[in-house]
Amino acid sequence: MSFRGNRLLTLAQRLLPVVILVLAVVATDSGIRPRYPEDDMGKDSLPGRKKAQMEAAKQFRVFYQFQFSDNMKESGIRFTHHAVDDVTKHMRMGHYDHGSAVAVADVDGDGLYDLYFVNQVGGNELWKNLGGGKVKNITPEAGVALAGRISVAAAFADIDNDSDQDLFVTTVRGGNALFENDGQGHFKDITQEAGLSLIAHSSGAFFFDYDNDGLLDLLVCNVGKYTSDEKGPNGEYVGIPNTFEGHLHPDRYEYPVLYRNLGHNRFRDVTAEVGLSPHGWCGDATFSDLNGDGWPDIFFLNMQGHSHYYENQGGKKLVEKTETSIFQKLRGAPWESSFSTTTMTALSISSSLTCTRT
Numbered sequence: 001m002s003f004r005g006n007r008l009l010t011l012a013q014r015l016l017p018v019v020i021l022v023l024a025v026v027a028t029d030s031g032i033r034p035r036y037p038e039d040d041m042g043k044d045s046l047p048g049r050k051k052a053q054m055e056a057a058k059q060f061r062v063f064y065q066f067q068f069s070d071n072m073k074e075s076g077i078r079f080t081h082h083a084v085d086d087v088t089k090h091m092r093m094g095h096y097d098h099g100s101a102v103a104v105a106d107v108d109g110d111g112l113y114d115l116y117f118v119n120q121v122g123g124n125e126l127w128k129n130l131g132g133g134k135v136k137n138i139t140p141e142a143g144v145a146l147a148g149r150i151s152v153a154a155a156f157a158d159i160d161n162d163s164d165q166d167l168f169v170t171t172v173r174g175g176n177a178l179f180e181n182d183g184q185g186h187f188k189d190i191t192q193e194a195g196l197s198l199i200a201h202s203s204g205a206f207f208f209d210y211d212n213d214g215l216l217d218l219l220v221c222n223v224g225k226y227t228s229d230e231k232g233p234n235g236e237y238v239g240i241p242n243t244f245e246g247h248l249h250p251d252r253y254e255y256p257v258l259y260r261n262l263g264h265n266r267f268r269d270v271t272a273e274v275g276l277s278p279h280g281w282c283g284d285a286t287f288s289d290l291n292g293d294g295w296p297d298i299f300f301l302n303m304q305g306h307s308h309y310y311e312n313q314g315g316k317k318l319v320e321k322t323e324t325s326i327f328q329k330l331r332g333a334p335w336e337s338s339f340s341t342t343t344m345t346a347l348s349i350s351s352s353l354t355c356t357r358t
């Protein structure tokens with residue numbers, strides 16, 4: 001600091017108490033008095049309630065009072081998500097902004113959960129859990145990269161009841177994919193013979209047994225036509241303008257598809273058969289037996305337009321009950337997104353528990 005700078009600093013230090021005194025006098029003279037809130041009701045009871053809750057917690061055999069630390073670097077995970085140019089370069093408003101999923105399953109039966117990272121550009125990656133917080137990229141030998149496709153979501157499930165986790169992946173106009181696991185974490189693409197080679201603007205997907213026959217069925221959400229036929233540098237279809245108004249254009253609609261598992265790794269589209277036709281641009285969905293009748297019901301979360309709740313009637317029909325359910329209250333909320341997402345999260349938790357049981 002220069003000599004001149006030092007002098008200014010010294011002068012400021014000397015004047016500081018004076019400035020504070022002047023401000024205090026001004027505040028007092030203006031009649032401003034600090035106000036403090038009253039103590040919260042029940043504050044005195046908190047220590048006792050904490051003690052009671054800690055005692056109560058001892059009777060439950062659950063894992064709690066944990067915390068997370070960022071061990072990404074030590075883990076060895078080097079996956080990086082790459083989005084299409086619509087998002088990164090052009091910042092074009094569109095549905096590519098949904099990003100991509102992460103799916104977790106023990107793909108090789110060693111008792112450790114492995115990680116499948118979904119990517120828009122550059123291919124998906126499967127990382128094997130080595131234990132001790134370390135992982136290893138096994139994508140090449142696993143055969144599940146789907147490089148060249150714009151992937152969106154993924155779901156693991158044992159579709160053939162042979163005790164290993166098979167994999168389904170959705171893409172944007174690249175064709176969805178079903179992989180059968182050999183039990184060692186090596187996968188075979190059986191999409192065509194399984195009857196799941198739908199090409200659409202696919203999004204979320206999940207397996208569940210809608211007809212309770214012991215075979216996991218598949219629900220695939222499709223958003224709607226939000227791309228043109230022009231291709232970008234990574235093979236992606238470029239987004240169209242006013243895409244967020246797509247739900248106002250029925251000609252752009254795509255619908256969720258329900259596939260029934262027929263056994264022997266074959267699936268059949270039963271969407272119309274069961275009466276499923278939720279309008280809107282479905283981004284994701286989840287299931288849970290919300291009315292407790294033993295049949296899994298479905299909630300569709302739409303990116304635009306209203307979301308939908310369908311009740312399962314004996315594994316034969318899916319009947320829309322949005323208007324007579326708690327989800328009716330979503331109507332009128334702008335885009336429904338925030339409330340729906342909250343609801344979705346709650347439903348997903350129960351669905352995950354159901355998945356674990358199956």
Ligand SMILES: [Ca+2]
Pocket residue numbers: 105106107108109110111112113114128129
């Ligand atoms: Ca494993």
Ligand SMILES: [Ca+2]
Pocket residue numbers: 157158159160161162163164165166181
């Ligand atoms: Ca299997």
Ligand SMILES: [Ca+2]
Pocket residue numbers: 208209210211212213214215216217260261
């Ligand atoms: Ca089934």
Ligand SMILES: [Ca+2]
Pocket residue numbers: 288289290291292293294295296297311312
């Ligand atoms: Ca039900």
